[in-house]
Amino acid sequence: MPPRDPSALVAEMSRAEKLSLVRGTADPAERATGYLPGIERLDVPPLRLVDGPLGVRAEGERATAFPATLATAAAFDPALAREQGAAMGREAVAHDQHVLLAPGVNVVRVPHCGRNFEYLSEDPVLSGTVGAALVDGIQSEDVIATVKHYVANNQETSRTQVSAAVDERALREVYLPPFRAAVAAGVGSVMTAYNRVNGTYMSDHADLVGGVLKDEWGFDGYVVSDWYGLATTVGAATAGLDLEMPGVPAPGAEDHEGEWPDGIPDAGHAGLFGDPLAAAIDDGRVPSERLDEMARRVLGQMARIGLLDGRERTGELDSQRHRDLAERVAGRGTVLLENDGVLPLADDADVALLGPHVHEAKLGGGGSSETTPFHSVAPDEGLRARADGTVTTARGVPPVPSRSLFDRLPYLDWGRDDEESDRPEPSLDDAVDAAADADVAVVLVRDATTEAEDRDSLALPGRQDELVRAVAAANDRTVVVLRTGGPVETPWRDDVAAVVEQWYPGQADGDALAAVCYGDRDPGGRLPVTFAPADTYPASDARQFPGVDGTAHYDEGVFVGYRHFDAAGLDPTYPFGHGHSYADFAYGGVTADGTDRVTVPVENTSDRPGREVVQAYVEPPTVEGVDRPDRVFAGASPVELAAGERREVTVSLDDLAVRRYDPDGGWTVDAGTYGIAVGRSARDDRASVAVDR
Structure with missing residues (x-):
């Protein structure tokens, strides 16, 4: 047709x-x-x-x-x-x-x-x-x-x-x-x-x-x-x-007039x-x-999309390449926040895998994005399939109740079951004993977030902080794996050997966890958000969030996230762009093609392959009467390098990093000298160059 x-x-x-x-x-x-x-x-x-x-x-x-x-x-x-x-x-x-x-x-x-x-x-x-x-x-x-x-x-x-x-x-x-x-x-x-x-x-x-x-x-x-x-x-x-x-x-909504919860x-x-x-x-x-x-x-x-001319579309569902892709995204997005040499795990290490949800894959948060997979791999399944040593599990503390938009709809009887209801009561002593007997303790902790409801705290819910502290006291080779929908507070980070952010890893949870923990995959992720104490974020008073009298005032203006921490002179727990690799990298001098792109040589100086994310930040010139961020993210290029490999890496710079918006004059590029810093995070520069415009 x-x-x-x-x-x-x-x-x-x-x-x-x-x-x-x-x-x-x-x-x-x-x-x-x-x-x-x-x-x-x-x-x-x-x-x-x-x-x-x-x-x-x-x-x-x-x-x-x-x-x-x-x-x-x-x-x-x-x-x-x-x-x-x-x-x-x-x-x-x-x-x-x-x-x-x-x-x-x-x-x-x-x-x-x-x-x-x-x-x-x-x-x-x-x-x-x-x-x-x-x-x-x-x-x-x-x-x-x-x-x-x-x-x-x-x-x-x-x-x-x-x-x-x-x-x-x-x-x-x-x-x-x-x-x-x-x-x-x-x-x-x-x-x-x-x-x-x-x-x-x-x-x-x-x-x-x-x-x-x-x-x-x-x-x-x-x-x-x-x-x-x-x-x-x-x-x-x-x-x-x-x-x-x-x-x-x-259907049935008319019977619940006036019963709609907040959100x-x-x-x-x-x-x-x-x-x-x-x-x-x-x-x-x-x-x-x-x-x-x-x-x-x-x-x-x-x-x-061809609906008006009868075009044939070819679908694909639950294929092996989709399963592999789900694992690859989960692994690439995993961020190694801290590592005192405990990771990657030795193949024959005896591991205590601990946490209230070690037996279930963390698929996502609650609400309209909830997806039901054909297949999923729980953390304990993934580690046991990969390990040569023993993997002992204990939940330690009670589960974190799931939260979902659908549980709050007055016209639905969702009938959600507690996924842990058929398991025996967890014991903190059992988790501590397992940790003490293992070469390495891996503690999985999570939050519970959902559409239509904000978190009231950045602390991990339930007794999970208590679990981490108890395990860390029993084993100085403790790894904490965060499975969260955003930043959380980590009050025990100085007491553990490694901290990993896995977000919500989806159906490939256990496979992705094992691949990163054993070093089959370099932890390639970097933080797309800043981790910091709750009261240090820019919108930290009631006027700004959640608002007063029906209005949330964006008084922070353009100083969102890392821009705020730079301007306020505050040190975040983990900055935007942060993340370690199992490999080490050396940067050479950077060259710039105006403010369009920069090129920098990067060398893997270790004896194993690794993945680096080369990041570029633009530092604008000072303009009288204009309050601008100290620096803004302009672009990044991920690169995988074999042991000893050196490569020229080019990062294209987004024009948004150079321009500013003047409510009276529209988009403006100020004349002056722009600094361009290249490095591993918003707080870790490795090379820089100045460009005049």
Whole structure:
């Protein structure tokens, strides 16, 4: 069938048919997260939307459970992210879905955000680079990617109503760039956030949706609401929102009016793009041409993936290459924070594997990203399969209860079982005894984060800190493996021999853990977020987070994450970009091609292969009256070097690191000398060069 023109199709449609393309309805197969019924008369097929971004979450179906998106970002490897995006695209096709609701690119503003595990970084350049790669991968398989949640959705507390009071410079330099990068990558869909920005709900925000996104950036896809996230009919339609989802109330929602917990949208608030939109067109509050544009944008993306011309799509589900990729992403994203020579483990070492969840894979956080795999490897399974020595397990302390958005929905009886309920009561003494008898003690600890709920503390929940201290006192070769959705406090770090951050490793949990612990894979990850005590982060008072009187004040401006720690002269526990290798690397002198790229020779000076992440930071000139960060991340290049190998490594520098936004004059590049530092983290320079502009 030859390609059909979306505009010509719209011209053939009745108004009722156009309205059916801008408002979701129930999926007859009860598998899709969102569903458009199509128009049989014109051979327009249905459009099915499915949850991500840790894998495909089709109702009642299984798929590859990839690691938390934060782990993907920790690899600092856009090529790897593209591979993951393509794999998720193929699995969406295998499930007969057309739109993947991923990736999430909201900048990590506060470490307490319960959804940080779905996002990428505290830095806009890293978030944009990795997010664009995920988009490119997803859409390479004829699946529409949906970048979310546009914009300034940086907390889950009161997320359906809180207003982000954020100035234009911070929006332009920090929060908007990852979305702009996705648009530049050709993303087909943008999802608006629940929250307000400077008092206006994002679904109604004409300046940011119609103005910045569509007019300024030239976005030609469709803008979709978050689920039950449409504020008004006329406001949304005239602001530029194109598609209401899910478009119909949740079954049983009408029986729970007024019972919606904080962070949970009213699932009865739906249908605003149905009869109310038709009435608004009739009385002139919404131009009829606007409905035509909405339908054309949706059809345009359907045409792009071949839905309007019968193009065949080839899916792939639970293949060996997807299993291998899930393990590779988990391993590449694992960060070695500390190591006093205890890692990698000797093959014949006797290991005590301890922690309340050593018998289960940590798949992800709670909420719409929950993915059910065909296959998973628990930590104890992975280590036992790899070890030549004995592996003894003990839980030590009670499990950390899981948390999920779905447990809080008043119209659902989720019936979640406690995964540890059939196990005997754990004993701290048993864990200490096992540690004392082992060559090495490996303690697995975790947090519990979920969509729709922020953490109230950065401390590990339950008695896990007590477990670590007790084990460390019994064995001075103790390794702590963090499995968290973001930064946590590590009060015992001086008492242990090694600290590893594994994030939420997904279905390949145990295999990835064993590969890194035994040195089969160099711990290639670097921190995409800063680790520090809770009260030292920039948004650490109630006015800034979670806000007062319905408003979260972004008083820190552009000083988010490592930028704040630099400006305040504070030493973080572990800085942005930090991570050790099992190999050692030497850097030579750096040369610059203006502010576009830098090149530096890097040599592996050890007797084993290793993976280095060469990072570049730009230090802007001083401009009177302008408060700029001391330095900003500009780009990175991962490189794998054999023992003794030396290679010239080039890092492309993102233009965002050089420019600043002037609310009066727009984007500006100041004249002066720019320092460019190359090194291993935001606090570990190895070479530098100065460039005049």
